[in-house]
Amino acid sequence: MAYKEKEIEKLYYSIGEVAEMFSVAPSLIRFWESEFDLIKPKKNRKGNRQFTKEDIDHVRTIYHLVKEKGFTLQGAKEMLRNDTQAVRDKMEFMDSLKKVRSFLVELREKLH
Template sequence: MHVDLPEKLYYSIGEVARAFDVNTSLIRFWEKEFDALKPKKNAKGNRKFTPEDIKNLELIFHLVKERGFTLEGAKTHLKENKRNTLDKFQLIRKLETIKAQLNDLKDQL
């Protein structure tokens, strides 16, 4: 899954939920469960996610929704192999982007 968000300093929880096609409640739940997610909150208490938070959410989404990890399994995996997991995840995303571009070229021919 490729998250398509405009480049901004902060994203609202609604924007993030739409980008991941999940409920805002799931984002809030993951925020409580995973230490890597620490969105800033304004005076009203609204969450503002940084691009770093989005990267962490992508990784959590990949582990839980795409690879089928349990929450405990995803937490353990992130703690033990964070650097290795992040590198593999970024490589997979780049390859998916290239594949999509190649499929677009193929369709145009």
């Protein structure tokens, strides 16, 4: 059996990496950090933000509400205050549907 190298999973991501994940400017991530209590990255001795997977999930939730669903910041805050888990569940469901759709489209193209 061939040796397969295990992928190294990062514990912390820089603000630049997080901004790149969502194709937004780092200043927007800093702004959301000041507006939403959910985003609380650690800061190293230099003061650089270090985002965990949980922080990135929170950014993803806010991105979904503000950029994809068109909520105002106040509307997104109220939505998160009311039921953060319900919002995440819906996002996961939508992601699953998108993956299924892309798989079916790819399958259709292979058949033709």
